[in-house]
Amino acid sequence: MSEFGFIDTIRSMFASMPFNGFEGIGDDCAVFPFGDGEALVLTTDLLAEDVHFLRRATSPFLLGRKSLAVNLSDVAAMGARPVASMLSLALPRELTGEWADEFMRGYHDMSQRYGVQLVGGDTTLSKSGLTVNVLAIGRVPAGNIKRRSDAREGDFVMVGGRLGASAEGLKDILHGNFDTAYAMQHKNPEPQVAEGIWLGTRAEVHAMMDLSDGVASDLVHILEASHVGAVVETEHVPAVTSVERAVCGGEDYKLLFTVEPEAAERLMSEYAAEFGSRPFAIGRIVASSDPVIEWRENGRAFNPDWHGFSHY
Amino acid sequence: MSEFGFIDTIRSMFASMPFNGFEGIGDDCAVFPFGDGEALVLTTDLLAEDVHFLRRATSPFLLGRKSLAVNLSDVAAMGARPVASMLSLALPRELTGEWADEFMRGYHDMSQRYGVQLVGGDTTLSKSGLTVNVLAIGRVPAGNIKRRSDAREGDFVMVGGRLGASAEGLKDILHGNFDTAYAMQHKNPEPQVAEGIWLGTRAEVHAMMDLSDGVASDLVHILEASHVGAVVETEHVPAVTSVERAVCGGEDYKLLFTVEPEAAERLMSEYAAEFGSRPFAIGRIVASSDPVIEWRENGRAFNPDWHGFSHY
Numbered sequence: 001m002s003e004f005g006f007i008d009t010i011r012s013m014f015a016s017m018p019f020n021g022f023e024g025i026g027d028d029c030a031v032f033p034f035g036d037g038e039a040l041v042l043t044t045d046l047l048a049e050d051v052h053f054l055r056r057a058t059s060p061f062l063l064g065r066k067s068l069a070v071n072l073s074d075v076a077a078m079g080a081r082p083v084a085s086m087l088s089l090a091l092p093r094e095l096t097g098e099w100a101d102e103f104m105r106g107y108h109d110m111s112q113r114y115g116v117q118l119v120g121g122d123t124t125l126s127k128s129g130l131t132v133n134v135l136a137i138g139r140v141p142a143g144n145i146k147r148r149s150d151a152r153e154g155d156f157v158m159v160g161g162r163l164g165a166s167a168e169g170l171k172d173i174l175h176g177n178f179d180t181a182y183a184m185q186h187k188n189p190e191p192q193v194a195e196g197i198w199l200g201t202r203a204e205v206h207a208m209m210d211l212s213d214g215v216a217s218d219l220v221h222i223l224e225a226s227h228v229g230a231v232v233e234t235e236h237v238p239a240v241t242s243v244e245r246a247v248c249g250g251e252d253y254k255l256l257f258t259v260e261p262e263a264a265e266r267l268m269s270e271y272a273a274e275f276g277s278r279p280f281a282i283g284r285i286v287a288s289s290d291p292v293i294e295w296r297e298n299g300r301a302f303n304p305d306w307h308g309f310s311h312y
Numbered sequence: 313m314s315e316f317g318f319i320d321t322i323r324s325m326f327a328s329m330p331f332n333g334f335e336g337i338g339d340d341c342a343v344f345p346f347g348d349g350e351a352l353v354l355t356t357d358l359l360a361e362d363v364h365f366l367r368r369a370t371s372p373f374l375l376g377r378k379s380l381a382v383n384l385s386d387v388a389a390m391g392a393r394p395v396a397s398m399l400s401l402a403l404p405r406e407l408t409g410e411w412a413d414e415f416m417r418g419y420h421d422m423s424q425r426y427g428v429q430l431v432g433g434d435t436t437l438s439k440s441g442l443t444v445n446v447l448a449i450g451r452v453p454a455g456n457i458k459r460r461s462d463a464r465e466g467d468f469v470m471v472g473g474r475l476g477a478s479a480e481g482l483k484d485i486l487h488g489n490f491d492t493a494y495a496m497q498h499k500n501p502e503p504q505v506a507e508g509i510w511l512g513t514r515a516e517v518h519a520m521m522d523l524s525d526g527v528a529s530d531l532v533h534i535l536e537a538s539h540v541g542a543v544v545e546t547e548h549v550p551a552v553t554s555v556e557r558a559v560c561g562g563e564d565y566k567l568l569f570t571v572e573p574e575a576a577e578r579l580m581s582e583y584a585a586e587f588g589s590r591p592f593a594i595g596r597i598v599a600s601s602d603p604v605i606e607w608r609e610n611g612r613a614f615n616p617d618w619h620g621f622s623h624y
Contacts, residue, residue: 006412006435013420014430020395020451022431030398030431034346044432044447046400050439083332086342088358088445100318108325118326119334119342120356123318127362128440133400135356135447139333 026225027147028074028209029138039145041138043074049129057178058187060099063132064106066189070212071136072114073191073253077210079146079200080138082193084119085111088133090126114193144200146208146257151226155206155258155285157219158268160192161277163211164240167249167309182240189253195275196255204263211254215247215282217308218256220291229288234297238280250309258285338537339459340386340521341450351457353450355386361441365499369490372411374499375444376418382524383448384426385503385565389522391458391512392450394505396431397423400445402438426505456512458520458569463538467518467570467597469531470580472504473589475523476552479561479621494552501565507587508567516575523566527559527594529620530568532603541600546609550592562621570597 011025023031029041047067049055058066068085075082087107091100111118116136169186177183191210199205207222215232223230232247239246257279259267264281272278286294294301323337335343341353359379361367367375380397387394399419403412423430428448481498489495503522511517519534527544535542544559551558569591571579576593584590598606606613 006408009413010416010430013416014423017424017429018427019429019431020427022396022429025430025432030396032352032396034352036347040344040346040352042398042432042447044398044400044434044445046402046434046436046443046445048402048436048438048440048443051402051437084334084342084344086354086356086447088356090358090360090363090443096318101321104322104325111326112329115330115332117329117331117334118322118337119331120337120354122356122358122445124358124360125363126360126441126443128360129438131358131360131402131438131443131445133356133358133434133443133445135354135398 026149028077029080031145033142037142039140039142041075041078041080041140042135043071044133044135045071047132049131054173055130057173060102061106062187064103065110066187067132067134068107068110068116068136069189069191070253071134072110072116072193073210075136075138076191076193076196077146077208077255078138078140079144079196079208080140081197082114082116082136082138084117084137086119086135087121089123090131091123092126092130095130140200146200146205148207148209148222148225151207151222151228151258151285153228153285153287154261156261156264156281157230157232157283157285158257158259158279158281159211159215159238160195160255160279162238162240163215163252163254164242164246164249166251167245168241170251186251189251191253192255198274199255199257202267204260204267206258206260208255208257211252211256213250213308213310215256216293216306219293222256222258223291223293229286229290229292229294230283231286231294231296232283234295236280236282244304244306248306248309338461340389341392343457345454349454351452351454353387353390353392353452354447355383356445356447357383359444361443366485367442369485370499372414373418376415377422378499378501379444379446380419380422380428380448381501381503382565383446384422384428384505385522385524387448387450388503388505388508389458389520389567390450390452391456391508391520392452393509394426394428394448394450396429396449398431398447399433401435402443403435404438404442407442452512458512458517459537460519460521460534461537463519463534463540463570463597465540465597465599466573468573468576468593469542469544469595469597470569470571470591470593471523471527471550472507472567472591474550474552475527475564475566476554476558476561478563479557480553482563498563501563503565504567510586511567511569514579516572516579518570518572520567520569523564523568525562525620525622527568528605528618531605534568534570535603535605541598541602541604541606542595543598543606543608544595546607548592548594556616556618560618560621
């Protein structure tokens with residue numbers, strides 16, 4: 001299935017409809033400006049059993065935590081503070097009771113960490129697998145919103161942390177090793193919420209999104225939306241293991257953002273002072289009519305067949 | 313599974329968390345007041361294959377239409393105008409392509425009918441059944457919001473249309489008759505969107521919700537939230553077939569509301585002038601420490617064992 005072909009079809013179907021105060025589709029979140037210079041941002045993710053997770057490989061507590069975490073990552077990637085969520089659960093009968101209670105304890109744990117209130121949802125039985133759908137809502141001063149479409153020629157391309165641990169963890173899990181350190185990073189990701197809110201306040205940060213499918217795929221979304229290209233220097237990619245796994249692996253949930261070159265050094269220092277470690281500058285935005293990444297290794301261009309992660 | 317026991321557990325877990333501008337859980341929608349006297353309302357419903365629908369009994373077009381319709385009904389029940397939606401789909405591989413396109417045509421048809429923009433969502437493969445989750449968002453002047461908690465002693469209890477057709481249709485479908493007139497009403501419900509918005513503007517309308525589980529169950533939610541009881545006169549219930557099916561059957565998606573007695577006759581006339589038929593007054597709100605319905609048949613109380621509809 002080509003998710004993006006289907007999404008393009010949907011977009012053109014709705015192109016002639018009024019937006020009723022909402023901005024158009026195209027970012028990590030939908031945006032609803034309101035009041036005196038504020039906005040709500042909204043994002044939703046559906047997690048399906050055996051597609052996004054193996055029930056036997058994780059615990060209900062960690063699955064509850066992750067179900068919200070992946071959505072908070074999208075909210076933070078807009079520069080917004082997550083404030084509320086809605087949770088829909090389709091539960092096979094054997095998961096009602098203790099399993100569902102443990103799931104909720106994990107969901108509550110992640111909610112409490114960031115002060116996110118649960119404001120609604122839906123719970124039903126499922127006659128087939130377990131499905132979890134989460135809506136997360138953030139609030140943000142409208143001027144702090146970071147979009148995919150704002151990368152500019154010359155910007156540094158940065159990532160907020162090391163990449164590839166989650167993909168290594170998924171490999172471990174698929175080999176039946178559910179409890180390695182990498183597997184834990186896959187099952188229990190920590191979204192960069194504070195970092196996203198902080199980067200939202202910085203005018204020198206232009207475009208931002210979160211890494212759910214890997215740099216090789218996600219950076220292209222920024223390039224498409226901003227009508228630019230990029231050069232990425234593989235020796236600067238903060239790979240946990242191999243560069244390929246770091247840029248093609250999914251579910252790291254680190255922030256990917258572009259920064260005005262003159263302000264980049266100061267931003268990195270102040271980010272380090274705030275969060276304990278510097279972000280990683282992995283390349284530059286360049287003028288280009290094609291939204292493509294040019295990969296370089298120690299200054300030499302090469303053409304790896306790298307694609308982002310896909311669950312299916 | 314006791315959905316309400318689980319929901320009570322969840323509510324108490326989140327009771328100590330800040331509401332961040334949202335009102336608490338307890339109505340058809342979450343409410344977010346904003347700007348100068350306006351509010352957003354948000355509601356979500358998850359439809360799971362073989363629980364909420366049989367794929368072979370409906371068409372993808374009608375399922376797309378209904379997926380949005382049931383959420384628009386919740387928005388209208390708050391007195392709000394639906395403006396936006398987000399759609400999450402977990403699709404078995406054989407449903408990608410033409411089936412999914414037809415589903416979207418139905419979803420778009422219902423969207424267009426009420427000017428509802430699609431502002432986001434998520435599409436994934438499913439390794440088990442089809443799951444559809446919809447978030448619907450409405451806008452409403454804050455003073456027009458109708459809640460379950462505002463019924464008052466003496467109010468008339470009214471419903472916005474005839475009841476029981478959907479339950480008859482479900483019975484037909486479960487007997488393998490997918491295309492009866494009743495089955496079509498089950499598969500293709502029309503939410504009372506214009507009626508809900510109009511009732512929202514009327515101060516004499518106190519409490520309101522939509523009928524998804526039947527009067528026997530849904531009216532009790534109003535009684536609980538308003539700390540009152542009700543008398544329902546079964547001979548006034550606008551039953552399509554039997555009274556029992558009308559008050560215990562699910563998915564009629566008609567509005568249930570309570571009206572100040574002095575203004576009731578005028579409201580019913582003006583409603584009829586606006587929408588072509590009068591609403592039906594089926595009973596009264598009474599003072600009671602127990603949130604129970606007293607059923608009367610031609611003035612005599614009786615005790616039927618009537619409960620609302622449950623999908624599972």
